[in-house]
Amino acid sequence: MNSPDNKKSILVLKDISLSFKGVKAITDISFNVYEGEICSVIGPNGAGKSSMLNVINGVYIPQEGTITFDGKEFTKMKPHSAAVMGIGRTFQNIALFSGMSVLDNIMSGRNLMMKANFWEHALNIGRAEKEELEHRQAVEEIIEFLGLQSIRKTPVASLAYGLQKRVELGRALAAKPKMLLLDEPMAGMTMEEKLDMSCFIQEINRNYGTTIVLIEHDMGVVMDISDHVVVLDYGKKIGDGAPDEVMNNQDVIDAYLGVSH
Amino acid sequence: METFPSLLQQHITQRASHTALRMKRYGIWNAYSWQEVSAEVATLANGFAAKGLQAGDRVAVIGNNVPQLFFAIMATQSLGAVPVPLHADSNSEELRGMLVNCEAKFVVLQDQQQADSVIPLLGELPMLTQVVYVDTRGIENYKVDQLISFAEMQKGGEAFASQNPNHLQQAVAQVTPDTDAFIVYTSGTSGTPRGAVLSHSNFLTIGQAFAEQEKLGEEEEVFAYLPLSYSSALFYVYTLWMIKGYTINCPESNETTMSDMREVGPTFLYGPPHFFKAIYSQINSRAASSKSKMIDKHLDGMMNKGRTWLGSKLVFEPIKDLYGLSRIKSAYVGGDIVSNEVFHFFRALGINLKTTYGSAESAGCISVQEITEDALTGEENVVGTPLRGVEIKILDNQEISFKGPNTFKGYYGDVAQSGQAKDAEGWVKTGDIGEFANNTLKVLERVDCxxxxxxxxxxxxxxxxxxxxxxxxxxxxxxxxxxxxxxxxxxxxxxxxxxxxxxxxxxxxxxxxxxxxxxxxxxxxxxxxxxxxxxxxxxxxxxxxxxxxxxxxxxxxxxxxxxxxxxxxxxxxxxxxxxxxxxxxxxxxxxxxxxxxxxxxxxxxxxxxxx
CATH class of the missing domain: 3.30.300.30 (ANL, C-terminal domain)
Structure with a gap:
């Protein structure tokens, strides 16, 4: 397995198995994600990619195995605590507040960091005003980073799909995650939008130092930007390593070309 | 006689706290007073001097309208060096010819996009010693010796200034009206780009004439959205700004230009025909897709019979407000021929739009239309009467030629081309076909078209x-x-x-x-x-x-x-x-x-x- 000694693992998955009433979604999967890398989890449809992401994020609780994030080991984790620990994510189907503006949607990503209570916010007293300004500054930096200035005040529902995806990325980024999980960030996009999204993902990784775990079923898109690729098929891990290593792996080629099991 | 740096010094004594420049960033308009602009320029100029920039050297400036690039232009001119503004979106291929031709010693650029275009050319540009970048995003990790950030350059300037406190002042004193102020690459509708060399007095004499004739004041609000590489931007934004000390406003990004313009509400506006055409088309198509027939009715009435009080209150004023045109005292269109319908539309809307004519070889302006404020439309193809000091002559092949205080010095490093464009008496061929009668100039087409x-x-x-x-x-x-x-x-x-x-x-x-x-x-x-x-x-x-x-x-x-x-x-x-x-x-x-x-x-x- 590709585990250079000088790299520190931020996420260690050990012997994870997940089943739904007897249907095995994930079987005995172990892999590491190293700090500061872009790691792609790829595989054909139904390979267990999204289940894997949901396990990392605490949406599903695996029957077996342990997860270690940032040095802390646990078997059970709730999505909220995952967020508090610094795991951010986006969803395969866009999950934004469609009636709210781009700015407010991204602002909602700062929610966890707001300390003022309900009354302080409602009356704009105490910590609320100062906090609002600080968070607005942070959000504006993200808006500039993602080039969303011209639609800052536009309701999300009226935006094109590719832009909505970008807003969702912005909201996840607003929480300043240590690790960002992206569930098919390029699904349904035009080629141009895919290229834009690849650039943003790389820039987030470089500029903010955020570790990125992304899921894609389109191999071509991710090979260029990933440092590390994990390949799943039928709930099992069939490849794990640097992109070119994985590309030449016979199991991976079979899975993508479709060899009967 | 003034120079750009001497004008900057005047603004500090006459209007130090007046807002010189605004830039929208993070959704907020940030202002710089003349005092602050001058301080930024001084540190940068000292930084340039510390890195060896001397009078006569060329500095390419590549990017959009951001304050730092204006500072770079001013700092370069303060040292008697020559800024060469180039288009922000130019690729390596386009830049190569111009950077080689002008033998730039420094390049100041806005962001990674331009850095990626310039860096591959470094091997061919032995003269180029410093590439200064404003936005650090993505560039910080580049391993290129010539690269230096704008902030570092200014830091170097502070150190240099403490050791050489009089250097800048002495350099400014050496700048004369005849010193080269800009090299402007012509757009080249029919050939490869050529760099027109223009002096401080080329720009400032014609600028003074324009500002007096059009009664500009220090209270103007101007929207800086045209690419800096256009001679019209250097004239209508930079030169007039330095002469009158008004306020220029830089948009947040190219995509926000229209909404930023609405927030600024400029009082003085210059644009090429396609800019006005775009607004005209948008208004018309919005009116056509509106359920209310009132807008159509009033727009039609306005075009044929002029504005009514009711139409103004209900339709025209809101339309003007929507596009940030409410406060305009005069607007100018130039660079190409505007169609009469578009021109008529804006005049009928109550905007005092005037046609102008100019080129890189004329420091951006030759003539401005004289039109009474309530005239609904002007004669087709008219581009106005020559500004003070400018003479017009129509050659035998109907080509327009001009001569005046704004006549450029020549094309940089190209004696043959310069000789072809400008004769011994100083007449410059414009390459445009036109007519000149009753002191009124008409432009019809390019000579070769x-x-x-x-x-x-x-x-x-x-x-x-x-x-x-x-x-x-x-x-x-x-x-x-x-x-x-x-x-x-x-x-x-x-x-x-x-x-x-x-x-x-x-x-x-x-x-x-x-x-x-x-x-x-x-x-x-x-x-x-x-x-x-x-x-x-x-x-x-x-x-x-x-x-x-x-x-x-x-x-x-x-x-x-x-x-x-x-x-x-x-x-x-x-x-x-x-x-x-x-x-x-x-x-x-x-x-x-x-x-x-x-x-x-x-x-x-x-x-x-x-x-």
Whole structure:
């Protein structure tokens, strides 16, 4: 397995198995994600990619195995605590507040960091005003980073799909995650939008130092930007390593070309 | 006599706390007073000096309107060096010729995009010692010796200033009105770019004449959105700003230009024809798609009979406000010929729009239209009367030539070209065909674009094109007829307005490509062509036959393919070559033309229409 000694693992998955009433979604999967890398989890449809992401994020609780994030080991984790620990994510189907503006949607990503209570916010007293300004500054930096200035005040529902995806990325980024999980960030996009999204993902990784775990079923898109690729098929891990290593792996080629099991 | 740096010093003594510059960032307008501008410029100039910039050296400035690039221009001029503004979107190929030609010692650029275009050229530019970047995003990790951030450069300037406190002052004192102030690369509608060298007095003398005639004051609010590489931007934004000390406002990004302009509400505005055409088209298509007939009614009435009180309150004032035009005292259009309908529209709306004429070789301005404030429209193709000190002469081939305090020094490093453009007495050929009578100048077309039919009759394609472009649905047209007995037209539709028009009629389409081939759209354009043909002799001269055949192209003309200049002027020859098969098919009378991609796949079937 590709585990250079000088790299520190931020996420260690050990012997994870997940089943739904007897249907095995994930079987005995172990892999590491190293700090500061872009790691792609790829595989054909139904390979267990999204289940894997949901396990990392605490949406599903695996029957077996342990997860270690940032040095802390646990078997059970709730999505909220995952967020508090610094795991951010986006969803395969866009999950934004469609009636709210781009700015407010991204602002909602700062929610966890707001300390003022309900009354302080409602009356704009105490910590609320100062906090609002600080968070607005942070959000504006993200808006500039993602080039969303011209639609800052536009309701999300009226935006094109590719832009909505970008807003969702912005909201996840607003929480300043240590690790960002992206569930098919390029699904349904035009080629141009895919290229834009690849650039943003790389820039987030470089500029903010955020570790990125992304899921894609389109191999071509991710090979260029990933440092590390994990390949799943039928709930099992069939490849794990640097992109070119994985590309030449016979199991991976079979899975993508479709060899009967 | 003033220079740009001496004017900067005047602003500090006369209006130190007056706002000189605003820039929108993170959603907020941040202001710099003249005092602050001057301090930024001084540290930067000292930084440049510390890195060895000397009087006469060239500094290329590449990027959009951001405060730091204005500081870079001012700092360069303070040292007696020469700024060379280049277009922000230029690729390596385009930059190579200009950077090699001007032998730039420094480059100041805005962000990674420009850095990526300049860095591959470094091997060919031994003179270039410093590449200064403003936005650090993405560039910080580049391992290139010449790269230095704007902040580091200023830091170096502080250290240098403490050791050499008088250096800058001495350098400023050495700058004379005759010192080179800018090298401006001409847009080149017909050739490779050439760098026009202009002195401080070239810009400032003509700027003073303009500012006095047009009564500009320090209270003006100006929106800085034109690319800095345009001579018009250097004149209408930079020169007049330095003369009057008003406030310039830089947009947050290219995409936010229109909404930022609304927030600024400029009092003084210059734009090329396509800028005004875009607003005109948007207003018309919005009015057409509105359920209320009131807007249409009042707009029609306004164009024919003038404004009414009710129309002003209910329609015109809100429209002006929507586009940030409410506070405009005078607006100016230049750089190309504006269609009479667009011009008439803005005047009727109550905006004091005037035509102007200028070029890089004339420091950006030669003439301004004299028009009474309530005149609804002016005479077609008129570009005004010459500014104080400028003389106009029409040569035998009808070419306009001028002479005046704004006459450029010559093209940088190109004596032969300079000699061709400017004669021994100082007359400069503009390359435009025109008429000059009663102290009023008319511009008709580029010299090399006058056409003649096989019958021997001359015609000017641009006049026919402009008449068609008056339609809000038509963005660009090229008319071809040289040595033929009739003319054909390649028409590019305006995707925004035609798109809105199609939406209203529930015509489904995925993009411009598909839209352009829709039967309904072709019919919409056909109406315009038929309309023009009924009055073609008025437009194209007594011997001009009607447009016989035309097609609606499934794409726009491309800057990257050289079909248009960076300032969106069409390059006839390139368009003719790139579309030669379509043009031949039109003349041959074919009913359709198959557009294929590089792999030979059918992309679109263009309909070649007969009028």
């Amino acid at each position: 006058k056409s003649s039919f096989s019958t021997g009759a001359d015609f000017i394609p641009k006049q026919i094109e402009n008449a068609l472009k008056a339609s809000p649905y038509i963005k660009d047209v090229v008319v071809v007829g040289e040595q033929r007995d009739h003319s054909v037209a390649l028409i590019v539709i305006d995707g925004d307005t035609v798109g809105a028009w199609a939406d209203m009629r529930q015509i489904q389409f995925t993009g411009l490509r598909e839209l352009a081939t829709k039967t309904e759209v072709v019919e919409l354009i056909s109406e315009r062509v038929r309309d023009l043909n009924t009055k073609i002799t008025q437009v194209g001269g007594s011997n001009c036959p009607p447009i016989k055949r035309y097609t609606v192209l499934n794409r726009e003309f491309s800057v990257a393919a050289g079909e248009m200049t960076r300032s969106r002027k069409i390059r006839r020859q390139v368009i003719g070559t790139n579309n030669s098969k379509i043009i031949e098919a039109l003349f041959a009378g074919e009913p359709t033309f198959d557009v294929t991609d590089s792999a030979g796949e059918l992309v679109a079937k263009l309909r070649l229409e007969t009028a």
